[in-house]
Amino acid sequence: xxxxxxxxxxxxxxxxxxxxxxxxxxxxxxxxxxxxxxxxxxxxxxxxxxxxxxxxxxxxxxxxxxxxxxxxxxxxxxxxxxxxxxxxxxxxxxxxxxxxxxxxxxxxxxxxxxxxxxxxxxxxxxxxxxxxxxxxxxxxxxxxxxxxxxxxxxxxxxxxxxxxxxxxxxxxxxxxxxxxxxxxxxxxxxxxxxxxxxxxxxxxxxxxxxxxxxxxxxxxxxxxxxxxxxxxxxxxxxxxxxxxxxxxxxxxxxxxxxxxxxxxxxxxxxxxxxxxxxxx
Numbered sequence: 636x637x638x639x640x641x642x643x644x645x646x647x648x649x650x651x652x653x654x655x656x657x658x659x660x661x662x663x664x665x666x667x668x669x670x671x672x673x674x675x676x677x678x679x680x681x682x683x684x685x686x687x688x689x690x691x692x693x694x695x696x697x698x699x700x701x702x703x704x705x706x707x708x709x710x711x712x713x714x715x716x717x718x719x720x721x722x723x724x725x726x727x728x729x730x731x732x733x734x735x736x737x738x739x740x741x742x743x744x745x746x747x748x749x750x751x752x753x754x755x756x757x758x759x760x761x762x763x764x765x766x767x768x769x770x771x772x773x774x775x776x777x778x779x780x781x782x783x784x785x786x787x788x789x790x791x792x793x794x795x796x797x798x799x800x801x802x803x804x805x806x807x808x809x810x811x812x813x814x815x816x817x818x819x820x821x822x823x824x825x826x827x828x829x830x831x832x833x834x835x836x837x838x839x840x841x842x843x844x845x846x847x848x849x850x851x852x853x854x855x856x857x858x859x860x861x862x863x864x865x866x867x868x869x870x871x872x873x874x875x876x877x878x879x880x881x882x883x884x885x886x887x888x889x890x891x892x893x894x895x896x897x898x899x900x901x902x903x904x905x906x907x908x909x910x911x912x913x914x915x
Contacts, residue, residue: 636686636743636752637685637686637713638659639744639747639773640684640713640740640747640752641663641669641684642663642666642667642669643750643772643773644669644684644769644772644773645667645668645669648769648772649670650667650669651669651671651672651676651677651680652664652669652670652671652672653672653673653674653676653677657671674699674700675703677700678700678703678704678705678708681707681708682711682765682766683708683709683710684713685714686712686713686714687714688714688859689716689859690714690717690721690724690787691720692714693714693716693721694720694723697710697727698727701727701731704728704731704733705732705733706731706732706733707732707733708731708733709733709734709736709762709765710733710735710736711736711766711770712724712736712737712738713738713739715739715740715790715791715794715856715860715863716739716787717863717866718737718783718784718785718787718788718863718867718870719784719870721735721737721757721783721784722783725737725758725783734758734759735758735783736756736757736758736762736763736766736786737756737757737783737785737786737787738754738756738757738758738770738786739786739787739790740752740753740774743851743852744852745851746775747773750774751774751775752773752774752776753775753777753778754770754774754776754777754778755780755786755790755793756778756785756786757780757782757784757785757787757789758782759782759783763779788867791860791863791864792867792878794857794860794861794864795864795882797833797834797857797899798861798881798882798884798885798899799877799881800833800834800835801834801902802881802884802885802902804825804832804834804835804839805843805902805903806906808821808839808903808914809910809912809914812913812915813912818844818914818915819840819844822835839900839903842900843903844915846913846915848897848898848900848904849898850896850897850898851898852898853895853896853897853898853899854885854888854889854894854897854898854901854902855894855895855896856895857899858882858885858889861881861882861886864878864882865878865879865882884902888901888902892904892905
């Protein structure tokens with residue numbers, strides 16, 4: 636998602652880009668007019684944006700960049716990460732006078748490309764208001780959800796709800812197909828009824844019924860987010876038997892599928908294998 640987001644930024648602002656794979660930054664510069672730079676040079680930016688697989692990588696980048704950072708810089712992290720580690724990263728950055736927002740994204744690659752992403756941000760109101768007009772170049776919905784760490788927590792719960800809907804719909808559709816129901820007609824009815832969800836409206840038909848399963852959001856990343864959600868639940872101490880259970884389901888799926896890199900909708904394929912039929 637970082638690639639198209641940086642493209643939107645480059646259309647409005649002078650934008651420095653760095654990637655662990657230099658050829659990606661160079662390709663971005665050719666496509667969007669951004670400026671590829673060496674790692675330390677990104678510290679020249681007034682606002683720094685990161686979008687990495689996990690909070691561990693964000694923290695590692697922060698530690699390496701710390702000697703080069705300037706007071707007054709704002710760090711906006713779009714990684715789907717861990718609240719506790721975000722607070723640790725923010726504390727390290729604060730030693731250099733750098734502010735931090737955990738500003739998780741939703742909407743997938745398509746939402747990022749279209750400039751229609753959703754941002755759920757944690758941090759100070761002052762830092763949020765400073766970042767908001769810049770984030771508006773690629774986000775249609777920008778919400779300040781609470782103090783530092785809140786963005787990561789809301790994103791983890793959001794993705795757990797995605798997982799619940801995906802697993803439950805796959806189970807239900809398998810039962811219907813077994814009983815001779817046309818899967819496409821069933822989905823059409825569900826999408827006009829109370830059981831509809833983002834999964835039923837925007838994922839299931841396009842990925843499962845089509846048999847395409849395009850790889851846009853890896854199963855391993857969703858399993859990672861469910862682990863973060865489990866830690867959020869543990870910290871809160873609130874009852875959450877369903878959300879805890881769905882994490883176990885996806886851990887099983889990750890092991891059974893044999894690859895963390897397949898699209899998250901591949902859990903439907905796993906359930907199909909267990910049932911001995913396809914959802915068509």
